[in-house]
Amino acid sequence: MFSSEMILILIVALVLIGPSKLPEIMKMAAKGLSEIRRLSLEVKSTLQQEVEKIDAAKRIEEAKKEYFGDIENVVNDVSAQVEKTQAELEQAQAPQEQPEVPQETAASEPVQGEQAAASEPAPEDKTPLAEAPKADEAQSQTEAPKAAVAEAQAESKESKEKSHA
Numbered sequence: 001m002f003s004s005e006m007i008l009i010l011i012v013a014l015v016l017i018g019p020s021k022l023p024e025i026m027k028m029a030a031k032g033l034s035e036i037r038r039l040s041l042e043v044k045s046t047l048q049q050e051v052e053k054i055d056a057a058k059r060i061e062e063a064k065k066e067y068f069g070d071i072e073n074v075v076n077d078v079s080a081q082v083e084k085t086q087a088e089l090e091q092a093q094a095p096q097e098q099p100e101v102p103q104e105t106a107a108s109e110p111v112q113g114e115q116a117a118a119s120e121p122a123p124e125d126k127t128p129l130a131e132a133p134k135a136d137e138a139q140s141q142t143e144a145p146k147a148a149v150a151e152a153q154a155e156s157k158e159s160k161e162k163s164h165a
Contacts, residue, residue, distance in 0.1 A: 071156050078149045 017025055
């Protein structure tokens, strides 16, 4: 158990210190060594906790990037769909150019034809009525993506607030 070096150190300590003070010095050395061990364990556990905190922060950042990246993709897709639908709606609501009837043809029609035309709406007049339901459908289609965008933005705001808290 004891090596020759340890025996040599004990003999030198016995000669230099003396047999009366050797037990007190050994107790102080043992207390010092136990204090060093305790401090080293404390430093080791503190370092381990800090490493775990850093790892957790990295995982949180990666999760945020993944989550917010997905949300941004959804928001971009919904925004593109809203823009497309709005363009279609504007195109559907734009006044369509009506072909002009040459005046020669209008003047040559008999009076009875004019009376019949006055009592019935012209075919051009029926076109906006036929398109009216399409405009309502387009408007309802734009409202749904707008609601989805608003919902996604609200979720994004909530998650940002949670991450800052």
